[in-house]
Amino acid sequence: MEKTKLIIDCDAGIDDMQAIMLALSRQEAEVLAITCVNGNTNVDNVCRNVLRVLSVCNRMDIPVYKGCTKALVDHGKNAEFFHGRDGLSDLDDHPEVDLDSIQTEHASCAINRIVNESQGDITLIGIGPLTNIAVAIRLNPDLGKRLKKCVIMGGNTEGQGNIEDGSAAEFNFHCDPEAAYMVLHELSCPIIAFSWEAVLKHHYSWDWLRKILEIKTTKAIFHSYVLRTLLDKHNEWRLPGFMLCDPTAVAIALHETIVTKSRDVFATVELHGRLSRGQMISNNRHKPNVTLAQEIDTDIMMKLISNVFKEES
Amino acid sequence: MEKTKLIIDCDAGIDDMQAIMLALSRQEAEVLAITCVNGNTNVDNVCRNVLRVLSVCNRMDIPVYKGCTKALVDHGKNAEFFHGRDGLSDLDDHPEVDLDSIQTEHASCAINRIVNESQGDITLIGIGPLTNIAVAIRLNPDLGKRLKKCVIMGGNTEGQGNIEDGSAAEFNFHCDPEAAYMVLHELSCPIIAFSWEAVLKHHYSWDWLRKILEIKTTKAIFHSYVLRTLLDKHNEWRLPGFMLCDPTAVAIALHETIVTKSRDVFATVELHGRLSRGQMISNNRHKPNVTLAQEIDTDIMMKLISNVFKEES
Amino acid sequence: MEKTKLIIDCDAGIDDMQAIMLALSRQEAEVLAITCVNGNTNVDNVCRNVLRVLSVCNRMDIPVYKGCTKALVDHGKNAEFFHGRDGLSDLDDHPEVDLDSIQTEHASCAINRIVNESQGDITLIGIGPLTNIAVAIRLNPDLGKRLKKCVIMGGNTEGQGNIEDGSAAEFNFHCDPEAAYMVLHELSCPIIAFSWEAVLKHHYSWDWLRKILEIKTTKAIFHSYVLRTLLDKHNEWRLPGFMLCDPTAVAIALHETIVTKSRDVFATVELHGRLSRGQMISNNRHKPNVTLAQEIDTDIMMKLISNVFKEES
Amino acid sequence: MEKTKLIIDCDAGIDDMQAIMLALSRQEAEVLAITCVNGNTNVDNVCRNVLRVLSVCNRMDIPVYKGCTKALVDHGKNAEFFHGRDGLSDLDDHPEVDLDSIQTEHASCAINRIVNESQGDITLIGIGPLTNIAVAIRLNPDLGKRLKKCVIMGGNTEGQGNIEDGSAAEFNFHCDPEAAYMVLHELSCPIIAFSWEAVLKHHYSWDWLRKILEIKTTKAIFHSYVLRTLLDKHNEWRLPGFMLCDPTAVAIALHETIVTKSRDVFATVELHGRLSRGQMISNNRHKPNVTLAQEIDTDIMMKLISNVFKEES
Ligand SMILES: [Ca+2]
Ligand SMILES: [Ca+2]
Ligand SMILES: [Ca+2]
């Protein structure tokens, strides 16, 4: 079987954890590297969280790279109100991981090196702010020419924000609008984006989730523990079901047919609004630069997620 | 029968013509004044176009007021590419109207005076850029307190623009973002907005329209002549049906039950973006200041429009 | 003697008080109206403060008009930290003035009416945010054609702000950037601006001021009382001398020769910056629309101010 | 003699040529690297121009690094109207240089590597848009901690722009406002900036320049040829004297005492204005992060420049 080669650029983050676990659970995936970026929490927390996930999955062989400590234009925001002080639901009692196992090469340099050494067959998955990828582009304008494709969790299609202050922007784009702008305008390989509004349109039933949370494999127990705080928030917000952000990007990267409806558009990023800074704005008038995944086969998605936790790795 | 008292602030404009004709055709409506604002075309053209419509409808008794010649922040744009050089499909051969019949009072002053003289029972309809209404508010912060309600054609709910340059804003709001901001934040009476995306979701069949265009009353012949250029554009753009913008605002003002689905939100206007200047941005976190009309009973709408043209006035 | 006819649009304010007192002290000036605008404090305070000053000067015959209660784009800021809670150093013990003596006509309407009734010989002085004048322009685009000139206290020439938050804008322009933009772009009569940097370059000695503060006429006693808090602030800020903002605009309006150095430039206003919103930006490339008063004859200025307080009015 | 170790980041550019020539002419300077960035012209032209200058100076031993091909937010502008199509007055007949002598390491990586290998004794000179340095900071947040200081040609102190479109920003900052923002906020070593207004305040006499242009050393002949077009422009603009931009930054780096007046301020960059995007905005309220060089000893400066051309290298 031809494996799909992946680099996952993440800001783990609870759903980044799910995304990584999903990627590691698939025989058809080969995770070449995980690169870490400031976002949901600071990049040192992100590195530690990735190592925690790799440790739980017995995959400490995968190289982890530390990347940018700030967005291009620093703003000091994060999403720790949602993901916890450590970015992963405050795993204070979890055994410490060995931070020395982080590679010394910078994430952006590593992305360029690995892609340059490849046969043009790598899929880059961006599930955090796109700072690392943007810096990689400035170091190497030809990055996109040697990528198979890029799958992004982020951006908007209908101006619906998920930032607390009434912004019209999605978190990953809002965190580094300039980086998102650079990626959309310059990465030049096929880009598939799973937008915030697409997330909102796919709810997964609480019953389904509950079954997963009751599984007693090591991975499932870790996953359940991390999700405990999230469920309270979903309850409080009276959401009609659970939402899957970052793992959907991994699923799309591995099985593009999971996308049952999509649209090719020209998309850019508003850099200058007060409420719309970071909003993705698309139109049909210019040459398309991104495929918006609009609908996902949730049955397949549920199977993919359920399979992650069934057996010990 | 209790009549609904209306002031119509417009930038006529092809669909403003339809809106005025609809209002004049209804027994349940009493049009107290038509106020003119720069928008689709310059305000002098707007005044002339309104007089043309009133003339065709034999309603030269309705006072017409000239208002602002520019948006608060002047930009020099209009929509003459769509509405014609004169704002009404280039009615060069149409008999001249008597521009001296325009009132000398400024539109914004007239709105304030008429509303102040009323019993608080006036519905203000804004189907152009909101400059006149914004200036009225600065002259009289209590304007909204003496209005029954305000119905607006304009704004966005999903960041879909209708400006040629890839902007995420709807034309009326884009033409005067500061005015739209002032109206949403300060008018303080019930505001109902029929957004651009709501327009896009309601198409009217070409067969239905064709029948209207074939009617041979004076009003219908005038209407058909004005629409001739529009139909070419709709063809060119391969639209699935005809769209009704401004007349829907009048219909909502007269029969709020025509709105079959709506949502109360807090809405504001982005003033500072490059692509999103003028975009309406809404959220559920703040106290609602506007009702978004999302779905319209198109059967009733079609009956209302058809009725306009059936008989001579 | 031909008198210079003045309309003073102000947001009194401590230095607005000085400006009004200066105008009233001059035989060569005829103050036709004082119009009030939101700025240093809310417009009701401004009206009251103007009446207080007129009362102290025995000039209750001058009509006072209330204008806009907010900037075009409301922001909720004022300068009460500097001018006191009431905008005039907290004159709590001062005898109440009769607010019913405020005219019922809106300031912007009054400006237009008085100018239209004139022989084109009126000088408009703007020493507050320019909201009233901007609204007057939207009501009457020809306002400037019937003005002799307009003298403004406000704007920047070197990006030096006087707002607390590190902004590069001067207070009056910062308070209503859109209004300042409208006035500069559309008022079309000769405009003279005394910018914040020009203020900074003219310091008046503490000794000179101390003598004025010791005068015992009614006006001087009132003036001294109002200035008591200001002097503390000047001390705290270690300013090399006293600064005269608004009264300099009046002096320029009455005696243009007091300007010993000036420059004609094209000036506009930045509306969209985060730190520079409201900054006046000028260049030599476009057709000049404003004369920047750069240097003032401070000897004449001191004589003018000293004369205000010498005799009882 | 202790030599001052320099890395020169440039966008050569006519005055970058002068800056490099000045640095190479000084015994007290050791140029460790020249790094190239998109700015006056595209980065490939910049690389070629640097090699041309090194070749003329017989210093092909100095390593040259190619950096960013675009600003962080790409805009497609350059200054070829001033510096020529090739960025160096269209040296079409000049012997071709060997572009293979450009190092393969990216400029931003090279800056970090060289600084990391140093004893903290390197002065970084930025005389182009600051993109390379900004990317270096994102790769290595500690860059500034290991720098002795950084001297920048760029930014504003009085809102006077040198961009053709009436902007209030200086070219280098205007070309990459986000990069300038990152450098000012994050480089954390002593930063000295020679602003555009400081340039404007120092004119060098035409007589002095004429003598230099008549020298017949190889370097002087090359320099004269490159300057031929510039002199026409200075004539056309009726400038009172010649201006020295980039070489002044080198002079400051080597002899800080050449600065006879300076001011420590907090400076940041406006990222969002329409006319002020890229404007440096400073105040005295926050902790200083930059020293503004306000006045320069022009006698010393003239001696330094004259010396460059006197003898063959
Ligand atoms: Ca994430
Ligand atoms: Ca309209
Ligand atoms: Ca004032």
Ligand SMILES: [Ca+2]
């Ligand atoms: Ca340069």
